[in-house]
Amino acid sequence: MYLKMGRKILKQLFVIFLFFLLPSTTNSQTKSWEQILINEAKRKDGHYFVSLNKISEVLNLNTYYSNKARKVLLYIGDDKITVTAFSPFIVADQTVIQLPIETRYRDGDIFVPIHFFLPILKSYMDTNDNFSDANDLKFLTHRANILGIRSEKKANGTLIRILTTQAFDKSNISTRYSRRWFYVDILYGKINKENITIKNKSDLIREIVPIQLEQMVQLSFRLKKDISSSNIEVTLQPNEIWIAIPESQPSPDLIKKLKTDKEKWRIDKIVIDPGHGGRDPGAIGPHGTREKDVVLAICKKLKRLIEKNLDIEVIMTRESDVFVPLKERTQLANKKGGKLFISVHANSNRSSRVGGVTTYFLGPARSEEALEVAQRENAVIQYEADTGAYSKLGDEAFILAAMAQNDYMRESQDLAAMIQREFKNQLKIKNRGVKQAGYYVLVGASMPNVLIETAFISNKKEEKLLRSSRFQQKVAEAIFKSIKKFKQKYEWDL
Ligand SMILES: [Zn+2]
Known part of the structure; x- marks a missing residue:
């Protein structure tokens, strides 16, 4: 009895003990x-x-x-x-x-x-x-701590005021300037894209674009003219960050450099890259349509449109049904001094119902779909004689290559958005938007570059469209129009 009782108490005690012990x-x-x-x-x-x-x-x-x-x-x-x-x-x-x-x-x-x-x-x-x-x-996940951006014209330059809900450490704020874009990175900065208020009253700044990154906010300011980045000053005010850009007279050396830079930016040469070719057919549709044939047809139409209407020289990576290794495509583009690189493809999916048009720019893939499409397009390498040239390009190499050409990422993204906008207006197929992924063919292009997946060849309806000369012409016209707009936008400042 005593023993039994003792055991019971012991058991109860143990349960109580567990109860207290476990959560803590x-x-x-x-x-x-x-x-x-x-x-x-x-x-x-x-x-x-x-x-x-x-x-x-x-x-x-x-x-x-x-x-x-x-x-x-x-x-x-x-x-x-x-x-x-x-x-x-x-x-x-x-x-x-x-x-x-x-x-x-x-x-x-x-x-x-x-x-x-x-x-x-x-x-x-x-x-x-x-x-x-x-x-x-x-x-x-914390709440927005950057609520607004103001820019004001002052007697001696431009003042940017960033309205915040908290104090930021000065060491967490960095600025840099590259090709008419002025960037302010704020570590731990958080914005709410819907609520942030932007008031631009400066005659220096053309456009203000706030971007939320993983753990920081990047504020990008597109400028109307060049600035000297050496005299920029960051000061902290109660609930505000002030950035002063003094008015400066660029030195003759700088003016000369900018002039040659401008010449370099002029969009006078475009490289058009019809995907696949020769022993690499690309994706094949349910009725046997080959990607390499339809994309070549689209590219030829695009070439004709550009040469007829714009003062731009067009270089094609292939003009006929021949095999061109991926690396040679961008090498050619670089060698010829192309100002844009546009690769044209047709998409494919296991499901025959999937359809639509997507434009990609180079960057780490952000979705499963983007990764899959890139992997399929990259599989071309198996047709190449010298596969060793690519074997070292793992995921991270892509990312590094993408970062190395960071100078063109913004323009590439912008061009991709313009192309998708035209597609939306011109084509009656689904708009799948702008995406980023790691395409081998885009790695190493020293110019803004995009890859267009025009429609799904695996979808019977779209396969039929891809074969039709009318649809091919529409796709070419949409790309042509966006190139024209891109040229206008980026040469505006010259
Ligand atoms: Zn392809």
Whole structure:
């Protein structure tokens, strides 16, 4: 009896003990691994870094180190995070996340900026384990802290005022100037695209474009004339960030340089790239229509339109049914000094119901669909004799190549948007919008470049359209019109 009673009490006590113990241990566990990592971090150049070795040790994660590629793979449950040395890009299961600063590398170990890496890590830990915390991804989801942008003309220049709800650290604000675009990057900045108020009362600024990136806001100002970037001053006011751009007289050297730059920008030569050709038929429709044939027909019509109506020389990467390796296409474009590169393709999908027109520009793929289309177009490489030339281009190489030609990304995106707008007006097929993906054929083009997937050859209706001369002409006219508009917009300033 006593023994029985004792056992019962013991059991009850144990349950009570569990009740108190369990939530508090999980909670303190959550706190502790983050806290341990934060404590382990070492300060360098104003940021705290922790090694991936330490992270995997604390969280007991499986890792794969590739010392040759200076790359580390972290395995969290079924998920995988790839981190590369000296790179701000992290690939977390095909999603590319850009950290505001690059990773570091020392003695075979990669160091990540802990405050930016922690939220990513946490989101994976939370979905894979029972770790949970209400403050998840705190600074990824917080409310808008930048409410408005004002620009004003002052006696000695232009003042940009950024209205904020909180104080920002000056070290988190950076400015740069490139080819008539002035950029202000604000780390931890958050905007609400619908509510942000923009008032432009300066005669220097043509257009203000705020863009929300992963952990920062980029404010882009398109200018009417060149500025000298050396005298720009950032000051903090209560709930405002002030950026002063003084009026400056460019030096004769600068004027000369700008003049040659302008000549370089003039759109007087366009490279048109009909996809596939020769032993590579591209996608094939249900009735046997070959992508390589219809895209060549469209490109020939486009060439005729441009040469007849615009003062632009057209260079075709192929004029007949021949095979041209992808690399040679952009090499030709660069060698000939092309100012735009337009690759024309037809899309394909496993489902015969999918249809519509899409324009792509080069960048890390942001959706499953974009990735699939790019992989299919990239598969062309199997037809090439020298496949070794591409074998080193992994996902990250794409991203780096995309970043290397960052100068043209904005124009490429703009051109892609203009093309899609014309398609919307001219074609009666679905508008799938502007997308970004990693196309080999676009890597290495030193000019704004886009790839158009005109319609789905795998869709019977659209296959029929693609074969018809009328539809081909309409597609060519839409592209032609957008080129004309692009030329007008970008030569306006010259
Ligand atoms: Zn294609």
